Amino acid sequence: MNNVFVYCEIEEGQVADVSLELLTKGRKLADDLKCELEAIVIGHELKGVEKQVMPFGVDKVWIADDKRLYPYTTLPHTSILVKLFEEEKPQIALMGATSIGRDLGPRVSSALHSGLTADCTSLVIGDHEDKKNKKEYKDLLYQIRPAFGGNIVATIINPDCRPQMATVREGVMKKEIVSDAYKGKVKNIDVEKYVKPEDFVIKVIERHMEKSKVNIKNAGIIVAGGYGVGSKANFDLLTELAEVIGGEVGASRAAVDAGFASHERQIGQTGVTVRPKLYIACGISGQIQHTAGMEESAMVIAINTDKNAPINAFADYVITGDIAEVLPKMIKQYKENTK
């Protein structure tokens, strides 16, 4: 009772990275609150799935295994969570800010009349004093998120309603195994008791999923391009530099919209958040929507023709010049100095 719950997403039998990241955060919150961490996995052919989650410090895994539960559809997953939450009364429930979590979270929160905060960038435990109603709250979940296009950062709380629900994007939290030997309990959910026949009104007719090949999230070096790169040909220079120095290529939303790079390389509020040791920003002006996803980079090199570009405020090195001129020189100089 009153534990921390994490909804785990499944794709082809694998628990999603974002869910493992949330289990890591959930473990920390449960330790702070001196309660247990519980995971929920809903899908089909889930035999042995507990082995994937328990090393992250999970004390109990709830498994709902039924062929109608994969691929994900909204209503049966909602029904299971709503009933389970009514029975188990978690104080906190977390899910990924993915197309599944952002479909499921609001539906569950509406059914339970509990508050949900989307796309949190930080979750911590803290107290709250309601001065108007003279009420003290201990150990609330502070749900911290950017709002207003990233121009403000808001701390949201749910003083009275439970569970306190939050979604978090992939790559925002760190993923860390507690111990490979960590042992928790397994509870199988009797699916028939949790879902209704009318929950299956939506049918998935066709589905084409791709494994994400690009891994900018974990890259130590990122060479990112913005609209200012100017052309797909210039973008190839970024790829070349990235290959030479052992990095990945990222892009701003404007560059993705312009067709220079694919969406999976997008960094920023509507893409992934990265924190590499080196971030080379090429032709990126530095709109907050982009910088929100890279500002924690250990070192930033900004290359831009505009010497007043906002990105320069984040930069350790500013190079004022044209990508087509600067990047070949960097490649050449790197090669010469590593011979």
Place this chain on the structure above:
Amino acid sequence: MKGLKIVVLAKQVPDTRNVGKDAMKADGTVNRAALPAIFNPEDLNALEQALRLKDKYEGTEVTLLTMGPGRAAEIIREGLYRGADNGILLSDRAFAGSDTLATSYALSCTLKKMGKIDIIIAGRQAIDGDTAQVGPQVAEKLGFPQITYAEDIVSAEKGNVVVKRRLERGVETVEGKMPMVVTVNASAPECRPRNAKFVMKYKHARAVSEMQNATEDYIALHSNRPYLNIGEWSVNDIDTNAEELGLTGSPTKVKSIENVVFQAKEAKVLEPTDADMGELMKELIANHTIG
């Protein structure tokens, strides 16, 4: 065949995507008042999907529903210019301070009052909050199924809706029964432009709260042409439980807000020369950043 009854949920939002220098205050924070109010971008994608269904199925009626202050009637006019049939502005101080759940409650009460609806279409999310919650929460409150992340409403025939969804790592086609809530991604086709004929027809369309200082002639124009009256509803026009409205009905509370301040830090400025690039590479290799 009988056409569909479609409601498009839309929101007027500050344009947070283009915070230019004018919108920055001296302390580095955003001056919200300086941001223009626009039709939420993904709600325009939603409107386009509705208008395509209207093109395809004769007799279909598209109604825009928005909640906001009096000036939010601007986006209803914008929708009329592009082909919507009518609109309702839900406006009342009782809704002030609503979080997504209280907003969804007010909208769902309004939708219940609007009679039989086949499809409710909304943008996936609004750019001022980026929560993507109102669509699914409205669906839950009405007991309708939902299809989120839609890129194309392929068909809506014989009580069935077929929708192509765009997800992070692929596409999915799903089928469900009406009534239904669909939320639409920015990857869906852009909204058609204004139609000159509709602009002529609706340029004087006004909601009640916009008519307060109107001249007698203007009032007469509106009584002669009923289509110029944008429906405006207050909390008294819908059946609600006051405890679920506004700040009281919002489980989430804002504890604090911190403005993001843009601070300049000391940067080393380099010229795009071989000499400077050589020095840079030597430094990065020496401190093990690369190589």
